[in-house]
Amino acid sequence: MREKDAARMYKREMWSSLALYAVILMLAIRFGRPMPEGLLRTVVLASPMIGFGAAFWAIVRHFARMDEYIRRTQLENIAMAAGITAGLSFTYGFLETAGFPKLSMFSVWITMGGAWAGISLLRCRLLAR
CATH class of the missing domain: 1.10.287 (Helix Hairpins)
Structure with missing residues (x-):
């Protein structure tokens, strides 16, 4: 296809x-x-x-x-986005103990999707050079 x-x-x-x-x-x-x-x-x-x-x-x-190349690239992007999301949510967990407001779990998906999109765009721009 x-x-x-x-x-x-x-x-x-x-x-x-x-x-x-x-x-x-x-x-x-x-x-x-x-x-x-x-x-x-x-x-x-x-x-x-x-x-x-x-x-x-x-x-x-x-x-x-x-195809295999695009699949590998997207899976790498998702892995990096998951790492960013895990780091940010873990950090914010500590900030909640310092009095920051509790966030909805919806924010995790928004962060993950945003990180995935950002990484994909950044890598696309860097590879296009």
Whole structure:
């Protein structure tokens, strides 16, 4: 499969899964928050994970379509992003004991995604020279 075709397929799958996530998230917030506490409310509020699962599957499929060099490069980028995220979250854990406000676990994924994107862009720029 050509790289452009694989990228086009990935974008279609990823945007579809993100749209699914957004719709389920809005419905979960709208209907789940006012529900009484219990198992049903927990399931409804966790239901956006269906969209996350679809996005995860799109990423796995995209990695399977990549050639070996691009796959290795992306896995290196993810490994570096995971290291940065681990270091930052570990550091912030110490800062919380010093009185800094507690952060939501959502911030970990934002940090990981930002680090992955930043590293990918930086390496792309450095390799293009």
